[in-house]
Amino acid sequence: MSVEPEELGQSGEELAALLKAVRKRSGLTGTRIAARCTMSQSKVSRIENGKVRPSLVDVEQFLRACDAPSALVAQVMALARLAHTEWQGARGLRRKGLDKKQRELVGLEASATALRFFLLSMITGLLSTPEYIRASLAHIPGDHARTIAKKLERQQVLYDRSKRFTFVLTEMAVRWPLVGPDALAVQIDHLAALTHLPNVRLGVIPISVPTGPAPLNTFTVYDDRMATVELSSGVMVFQDPRDVMGHLAEFAHLEERALFGQDARTCLSEYAAALR
Numbered sequence: 001m002s003v004e005p006e007e008l009g010q011s012g013e014e015l016a017a018l019l020k021a022v023r024k025r026s027g028l029t030g031t032r033i034a035a036r037c038t039m040s041q042s043k044v045s046r047i048e049n050g051k052v053r054p055s056l057v058d059v060e061q062f063l064r065a066c067d068a069p070s071a072l073v074a075q076v077m078a079l080a081r082l083a084h085t086e087w088q089g090a091r092g093l094r095r096k097g098l099d100k101k102q103r104e105l106v107g108l109e110a111s112a113t114a115l116r117f118f119l120l121s122m123i124t125g126l127l128s129t130p131e132y133i134r135a136s137l138a139h140i141p142g143d144h145a146r147t148i149a150k151k152l153e154r155q156q157v158l159y160d161r162s163k164r165f166t167f168v169l170t171e172m173a174v175r176w177p178l179v180g181p182d183a184l185a186v187q188i189d190h191l192a193a194l195t196h197l198p199n200v201r202l203g204v205i206p207i208s209v210p211t212g213p214a215p216l217n218t219f220t221v222y223d224d225r226m227a228t229v230e231l232s233s234g235v236m237v238f239q240d241p242r243d244v245m246g247h248l249a250e251f252a253h254l255e256e257r258a259l260f261g262q263d264a265r266t267c268l269s270e271y272a273a274a275l276r
Contacts, residue, residue, distance in 0.1 A: 012083045016050035018076055019062055023048065026066040036065035056080055056240055086237035094140060102150035109157045112222040116166045116251050119173040120218045123187065125151040126158060127167065127194060127202075132187045135179045158200060166201040168251070168258045170215075174204060175271055185275040192268040195261065203258030204267050211257050221247050 023033055030048070034041040039058070046052040047062070054062070059080040063073050088101075102125075109115065117124055125133060133151050137144040158165060174188060195202045205211060218230040227247040229236040238244060259267050 012053055013050050015054075015059075015076070015079050015083045016048055018079065019054075019059070020048040022063065022066050022068055022072065022076065026068070028066060033062065033065050037061040053083060054080070056084070056242065081240050084238065084240035085243070086239075087234060088237065089234040090232070092234075098137070098140070098144065098147040102147060102154060106150075106154055106157075108222055108226070109154065109163075113162070114164045114166075114223050116221040116248070117168070118215065118219050118251055118254055119167065119169040120215055121170070121173050122176055122178065122218070123169065123173060123191070124167070124218075126155055126165075127191060129183070129187045129190050131179055131183045135183075158194065158197060161199045164199050164201075166203075166251075166255065168203045168205065168254050170205050171207045171271075174268065181275040185272040188268050188272040188275070192265045192272075195264055195268075201260055202264060203255065203260040204264050205254065205258045206267060209257050211254065215250065215254060219247055219251075221251060224248065 023030070028036075030044045031041050034044045037044070037058070039061075043052065044062075047054045047058065056077070059077060063076060068076070117126075122136065123132060125136075128136070128151070130148065130152060133148050134144070137147060157163065169191075174191065175184070177184060179187065191202060194200055219227055221227045221244065224241075224244055225239065227238045227244045229238070229247075238247070258264070
């Protein structure tokens with residue numbers, strides 16, 4: 001099933017209407033479907049009217065309760081996966097204003113307790129110095145003063161001890177020369193300082209450590225409910241539990257290969273010293 005990126009995340013209403021049609025075709029009432037799915041009748045009603053987005057498990061139960069044929073099951077499940085995936089194109093984000101994206105990230109970080117970041121090729125805004133942030137936006141036309149301010153404000157969340165942060169950075173991400181040697185050394189020193197925060201785990205994967213299959217993208221996982229994947233052309237947002245669990249498994253694999261604590265600080269100190 002091929003779709004345009006813009007179609008992702010826009011199929012919720014279509015999914016609701018299709019599930020309602022499947023249920024009616026089966027000849028079963030909402031009450032009967034609810035009993036077969038062990039869910040409340042009000043939830044069935046909200047699903048069919050697009051008031052709540054059903055999980056993939058909900059959709060599978062619904063279809064089994066309706067004795068839907070296999071071809072129809074495949075069609076509906078494909079649509080359900082699309083409903084749990086969103087595309088945020090880079091051009092659209094820039095038109096809306098990059099500072100608005102920062103407000104969205106503030107909301108995600110506020111609502112999550114366990115946040116996991118895998119950083120493949122650059123340092124994320126939460127860990128960045130002001131000079132590094134400015135350099136990361138230099139290729140985008142316009143005045144970025146508000147975006148820089150929002151990124152720096154977001155960093156306060158690192159000091160919220162009710163949250164747990166795990167950052168895994170590749171050596172390439174740490175040493176990528178986005179700024180000059182002196183500024184990059186200061187940025188690396190900043191990473192080392194953040195390893196002392198009690199609720200922050202910051203690890204580095206040296207280039208010499210075998211990782212198995214190569215990771216392809218930077219990604220973030222919020223608790224066990226959402227994963228975002230960064231591409232040059234935009235951001236993919238996954239809420240399908242299978243996609244989220246896949247990213248959690250990949251993160252765990254990479255985390256096992258990273259250096260943490262004093263080992264990470266020693267590694268970072270060597271990188272910074274090489275720049276001075």
